Amino acid sequence: MHELTLAHYLVVSALLFVIGLIGFITRRNLIIMFLCTELMFQSAGLALIAFGRYHLNFTGQTFVIFILTVAAAEAAMGLALIVLLFRRKESLSAEEWSELKG
Amino acid sequence: MGHVINPAIFFALWVLGGLGVCLALPRKKASPQVFGALIAGLAGGLLLIAMGFVARDHLPNVYFYIFSLVGLGSALRVITHPRPVYAALYFIMTVLASAGLFLILSAEFMAFALIIVYAGAILITYLFVIMLASQAPEEGETEALASYDTQAREPIAATVVGFLLLAVLTTMMFRGTQQLPVPQAVAPNALLAEMPRKVENVLRNHRLLKDGGTFALSTTDPATITINNPGETAVVLTQDQWPEELAVKNIESLGFNLLRDHPGSIEIAGVILLMAMLGAVVLSRKQVQIDEDAKQDQVRRIAQDSLGGVDPGAGRPPLESSTAGARA
Numbered sequence: 001m002h003e004l005t006l007a008h009y010l011v012v013s014a015l016l017f018v019i020g021l022i023g024f025i026t027r028r029n030l031i032i033m034f035l036c037t038e039l040m041f042q043s044a045g046l047a048l049i050a051f052g053r054y055h056l057n058f059t060g061q062t063f064v065i066f067i068l069t070v071a072a073a074e075a076a077m078g079l080a081l082i083v084l085l086f087r088r089k090e091s092l093s094a095e096e097w098s099e100l101k102g
Numbered sequence: 103m104g105h106v107i108n109p110a111i112f113f114a115l116w117v118l119g120g121l122g123v124c125l126a127l128p129r130k131k132a133s134p135q136v137f138g139a140l141i142a143g144l145a146g147g148l149l150l151i152a153m154g155f156v157a158r159d160h161l162p163n164v165y166f167y168i169f170s171l172v173g174l175g176s177a178l179r180v181i182t183h184p185r186p187v188y189a190a191l192y193f194i195m196t197v198l199a200s201a202g203l204f205l206i207l208s209a210e211f212m213a214f215a216l217i218i219v220y221a222g223a224i225l226i227t228y229l230f231v232i233m234l235a236s237q238a239p240e241e242g243e244t245e246a247l248a249s250y251d252t253q254a255r256e257p258i259a260a261t262v263v264g265f266l267l268l269a270v271l272t273t274m275m276f277r278g279t280q281q282l283p284v285p286q287a288v289a290p291n292a293l294l295a296e297m298p299r300k301v302e303n304v305l306r307n308h309r310l311l312k313d314g315g316t317f318a319l320s321t322t323d324p325a326t327i328t329i330n331n332p333g334e335t336a337v338v339l340t341q342d343q344w345p346e347e348l349a350v351k352n353i354e355s356l357g358f359n360l361l362r363d364h365p366g367s368i369e370i371a372g373v374i375l376l377m378a379m380l381g382a383v384v385l386s387r388k389q390v391q392i393d394e395d396a397k398q399d400q401v402r403r404i405a406q407d408s409l410g411g412v413d414p415g416a417g418r419p420p421l422e423s424s425t426a427g428a429r430a
Contacts, residue, residue: 007275009203011149012170014271016177016196019123022264023181026127026254031186031232035193038224039177042200045216053207058359061212062367065360068219069371073378075224079231080385086235095255 009050016043028094030082034075041071109273111152116272119145120265126182127254127261135182146174166206173199186232190225197221211353291321291341293350293358301348305329308345310337 020039027033045064052060082092089096122145125138150167176195183189197220204213254260294301301319305311305327315331327339360368 008166009207010275011272012174012203014268014275015174016200018264018268018271019174019177019181021267022123022260025260025263026257027181028253028255029186031228031235032181032189035189035228036181038193038220039180039196042196042220045212046200046203049204049207049209049212053209058355059363061209061356062360062364064209064212065215066367066371068215070374072219072224073374075227076378077381077385079227080382083231083235084385092235 006050006054010047013043013047013050016040016046030085030092030094031079033094034078034082038071038075041067109276112149112272112276113269115145115149115152116265116269119149120261123178123182123265124257124261126178127257128182128184129253129257139178139182142178143175146171163206165202169199169202169206173203186236187229190228190232193228194221194225197225208352211356291325291350293355294325294348295319295321296358297350297354301327304345304347307347310339310345 017040020036020043023036023039024033027036045067048060048064048067050060052058085097086092119142122138122140122142126135126142127138128135150171173196176192176199179192180189180196183192197216201213201216204210204216298319301317302311305317311317311329312331315329317330318328320326320328325341327344329337329339331337
């Protein structure tokens with residue numbers, strides 16, 4: 001009888017996801033907002049691996065490899081865009097772009 | 103419907119945790135951030151104790167609690183720290199704690215891939231961009247934090263929404279896991295039949311298989327290896343007599359799953375990475391415009407020096423063109 005149930009890992013994953021969600025909504029620094037999306041990626045990966053272990057199926061781990069790939073590509077593109085945005089306004093605040101004009 | 107833990111306890115803990123997180127977020131005036139973090143830590147600790155009560159019959163696996171506490175604590179610090187560099191460093195600690203959790207779940211390759219790719223590549227890129235996109239402080243002034251870093255916007259609404267989602271998620275989780283079907287046992291050595299060269303190498307290294315000998319692997323229960331060496335009688339090795347290296351490792355199973363069951367996804371992942379590379383090159387091409395202006399300024403300065411201080415005038419074509427020689 002396994003003492004750590006699947007639910008333990010799912011609760012940790014849900015907590016990580018919600019912390020990332022709160023950080024994304026609350027912070028105004030563009031880079032920190034991106035970092036919080038990476039936190040949400042982490043939690044999804046943890047849930048996938050927990051389920052993969054529970055069902056004794058390796059598809060969970062395979063999918064986390066692809067999540068890592070997509071997260072890397074997205075981080076590269078997103079950060080390049082942030083650098084370009086910073087050059088326009090000399091500020092990393094998300095509220096500078098609230099009017100999307102000029 | 104049977105709950106694993108009474109959901110009322112969870113809701114009370116989420117309310118306490120939400121209060122703590124809300125207090126911990128950065129504010130304009132002096133805010134009780136440390137106090138808030140302590141409340142959130144208390145809620146987290148009580149949560150882990152409550153979950154530990156589920157495993158009353160066995161000693162709780164202490165590594166799970168350590169890794170999850172460290173991971174959640176540093177995740178909280180990521181979203182509440184006003185300086186971006188510290189937030190990225192705390193995120194690296196979250197990645198390490200997450201890798202520890204993966205290790206407990208017997209996903210060794212994924213744990214190390216996470217550390218190498220996430221902490222070692224993606225977050226270093228983040229740190230580079232944070233350094234690039236920061237404003238240099240004036241002479242003699244200490245670096246000031248921008249207002250968009252020190253104030254959280256709408257912390258109460260965000261925390262309420264977030265912890266409401268968490269309450270719903272955990273309730274559904276605990277209701278659902280009672281009804282998940284028990285997984286069927288998988289033949290642990292089924293993959294060994296696909297790796298004959300590995301079996302041969304291990305048997306040769308352990309001097310069980312001599313030159314010219316053959317072996318036959320049978321993976322049906324009970325799994326046996328029959329070795330026929332020339333000049334000797336056939337030896338039958340049951341599973342407890344196998345060398346330890348013969349066990350199928352995590353990375354081998356993962357490799358088979360990746361290449362055999364998901365070949366199309368590998369191609370698509372390659373295309374995504376190619377698109378990211380091309381996109382980065384295209385985005386960074388915008389620098390050409392800035393360099394052109396700087397080049398014109400530099401050319402004009404050189405022309406000014408060579409003509410003995412006379413300003414050749416703005417808008418003059420570069421010296422390399424033929425009209426410049428005619429005008430000079």
